[in-house]
Every structure is written in structure tokens, then in C-alpha cells.
Amino acid sequence: MTSEKTVLITGTSSGIGLAAAIGSARAGWTTIATMRDTGKAEGVLKAAAEAGVADRIQVKCLDVTDTESIAACLDEVVAEHGRLDALVNNAGAAQVGTIEQSTLDEVRAAMEVNFFGVVAMTRAVLPHLRASRGRVITVSSVGGVVGQPFNEAYCAAKFAVEGFMQSLAPVAATVGVDVTVIEPGAVASEFVANLGLDVPALLAAAGPYAPALQAYIARTRDSFGNAQTPAEAAAPIIDALTADRPAFRIQTSQWARDFVATTLADPDGSAVQTLTHTWVR
Template sequence: MTSPKTVLITGTSSGIGLAAALGAARAGWNVVATMRDTGKADALRAAAAEQGVDGRVQVKRLDVVEPETITACLDEVVAEHGRLDALVNNAGAGSVGTVELVGLDDFRAAMEVNFFGVVATTRAAMPHLRASRGRVITVTSVGGVAGQPFNEPYCAAKFAVEGFMESLAPVAATVGVDVTVVEPGAVATEFVTSMGIDRGAALAGAGPYAPALRTYFERIDGVFATAAQSPAEAAAPITEALTCDRPAFRVQTSARARDIVGAKLADLDGSAVQAAAGGLLR
């Protein structure tokens, strides 16, 4: 019998990352579930035990903005498992604001976690993935394809990730590594609440943007109330990309996400995307 393959997944303390870790373990993979604060691993450990896959889930610390933790974690993985067969870049952080209301530090912080963290982790994993002819799977967002109002720092970072992965994919293929981006839309996770937005304070400080921001909050609440996927639904395409023979480069997690991405990719002059985004503000 061949030994199980090993996957490292970032950002697994909750949401899509937690669900992806469970899905990969159920599919028979050895899962190295990483997170910035391993003190938040109780939910993952409990769910893994409940599903009978706790023997396949190993929690390790990795903070994508601390390169030394990336190197240390990968060294441990290869020492303990002998190989790395896949990397799932999932860790990320959201932000809400527009360019007059947020500072350059907010843009830099969004880029550091959502883009440079992905670059650093992928760069460190590539030698091991070349050796195993493995896979890089990166959770981006529909916001990495179509700009979302009041999400300028986040979307800028996710657009950068999409460009990085789209450019990397054909090069990685020459050394046997498959690259996939997974694009969720609205997902009912702690991702939004973890941003810690004080809406009252945000509106009070929004000046001339306050009417549009208020409407945006109302529209987004409606989207999450009626159209949000569960984390397990959003993570299912990650398991599919891990286990199928030849994963596609671009995968959406829902019909709504496919509609948004399809509209953008067919929108040569940008008018359709602008009209859709404007609809969130009126």
C-alpha cells in the first residue's frame, strides 16, 4: 500500500480552512493544519475527533507574515512525513474602507497577509512540491476577480494573488506542479466578524461616503443572510482539487461565484462589473 499523501493548509482555526482540513482528512490525506495561534485549535480538534479523522490531523504553528515560522513548519513536515504533496494557501484577513478613509498602513497590512504571505509560503513549499509533483491550491475570492465597493485593500491584495498564481501556473506545470485558485463568494464564517468593524464609528467617520457605506452594509447583510455558503460547501472544491486527476486552474465554489467571475471575464469594457458594484451602493 502507498502511504497517504501530505497536505499543509494555512489558516485552519475556523471557517474554510477548518472545513478544508476535515475534508482532506476524510479523503485520506495526512493533514498538517496550521494557524497563527495554536491555542485556537480546539474547534478543529473536536471536529476531527467527532468525524473520526483526528489521527490524520496534525496542528502546527505557522504565521504567513513570519517567514521563520514557514521554514520551521515545512522542515518539520518533511522530517516527519518524508514529503509534501500539496499546499493550500487559505490564511487571510479582510478589511473594509475606501482610499480616503484608510491609510497606507491598511493597504500594506492587507497586502502583507493576503498577498506576500501567499508568496512566501508558496516559495518555501515549491522545492518540496517539485519533488513530489504536487499541487498548490490557493483560496482567493470573487473579490480577486471583480472589485467590490469599500473593499479596496482586500481586493487589491486578492487581485495580486490571482495575477501571481495565473503567471506561476504554466511555469510550475513544466516541473510537474499543478496550480489552482479557488474563488468563494459569500461564506458564513468568522472571517467577516473577525475584522472587528465598529459600523457606527465607521459611518460616523465616513464623511461624504457615509450614505454609500450605509447602503453597502445593508446590501451585504442581505447577501450573507440569503446567499452565503457554509464553510463545508465552500471547502468542497478544495478537496476535489486535491484528489482529482487534473484540477482546473480556476474554480468557483458556488453558482453565485460563477456568475460574478463569468460576468467579469466576459466584460471587456468593465461596464457590467461597474453596474453590479454600483448596485451595492444604491
């Protein structure tokens, strides 16, 4: 057992999650780096060794869509470390397609990982975070604020995450738990590569949507050419972990701030939070 602060991060086999695990360990946190398949742990373990923080990172198996897996992982963490001070909800999966040509099972699968996984993790950790007066940090997306073509299911899940967290934040604050959402834009990571999209096949099957899909794919390729690195996108997560009072909503770049401002007149979420906090105090 340890008195050092402990953070559990989901989806750490690559990308933002891996970078956040290394960043939190560098910041002095005992870091529980979780992933569904621990056979993919080599990346985070190698990065931890190179950063000189291998002694602060522990890899554990966790599937955010499996309540038994969540419970087993949390039981181990609390038994071994005696506390949990923060959760970083990072695990997620993209789903590209428009609704007429997507199955309901595909839409439900996107919601299961990107929304219900976040809900299940947050629900499970709250008793521990109340005890430590900790915080929940959730990686959302600019797609949780601005709906994007051919991302209906993904954006719907991220919009749901934002509504869930915005509603939870004032209630959690009454028991000492801070809630923050992180909104990255394009990030150069395996998240995109792992989609395994067969673009010619997609276009061939798109029927009347083919011209729009082709334009979307071209625009997306261009945007990822100027993407943030995972480490750049993860830096605000570490800031939120260590800040005395992190903002509710944090974008990871000026581009992301400008983009969400097309929808939001309250970019950091403070106006809504100031309002709704008065409803529970």
C-alpha cells in the same frame, strides 16, 4: 515518516480552512492544519474527533507573514512525514474601508497577509512539490476578479494573488506542479465576524462616504444571509486535491460563477492557460 499524501493548509482555526482540513483528512490525506495561534486549535481538533479523523490531523503553528515561522514549520513537516504533496493557501484577513480614509499601514497589512503570505508560502513549498509532483491550491475570492466597494485593499491583494498564480501556473506545470485558485463568494464564517466592525463608528467617521458605506453594509448583510457554509465552500478544495488535473480557476457556487462571469469570458481559466502553456513548451 509516511508514504501517505500530506497536505499543509494555512488558516485552519475556523471557516473554510477548518472545513478543508476536515475534508482532506476524510479524503485520506495526512493533514497539517496550521494557524498563527495554536491556542485556537480547539475548533479543528473537536471537529476532527467528531468526524473520526483525529489521527490524520496535526496542528502546527505557522504565521504566513514570518519567513522563519514558515521555514520552521516546513522543516518539521518534511522531517516527520518525509514529503509534502500539496499546499492550500487559505490564511487571509479582510480590510474594509475606502482609500482616502485608510492608512497606508492598513493597506500594507492587508497586502502582507493576503498576497505576500501566499507568495512566501508558495515559494517555500515549491522544492517539495517538485519532488512529489504535487499542487498548490489557493483560496482567492470572487473579489479577486470583481473589485468591490470599500474593499480596495482586500480586492487589490486578491487580484494580485490571481495574477501571480495565473503567471506561475504554466511555469510550475513544466516541473510537474499543478496550480489552482478557488473563488468563494459569501461564506458564513468567522472571517466576517472577526472583523469586529463597529458599524455606527464607521458610519460616523465616513464623512462624505457615509451614504455609500451605509448602502454597502446593507447589501453585504443581505448577501451573507444567503451565504454558503464553510463546508460547501471547502468542497471544491478537496475536489482540486484529488482530481487528476484540476482546473486553474474554480468557483465554489453557481452564484460565484455567474458573478465572476461579469468580468471573465473564461470562467475556468482554461483559455488563458492553454495560451500561456504554449509560451513555455
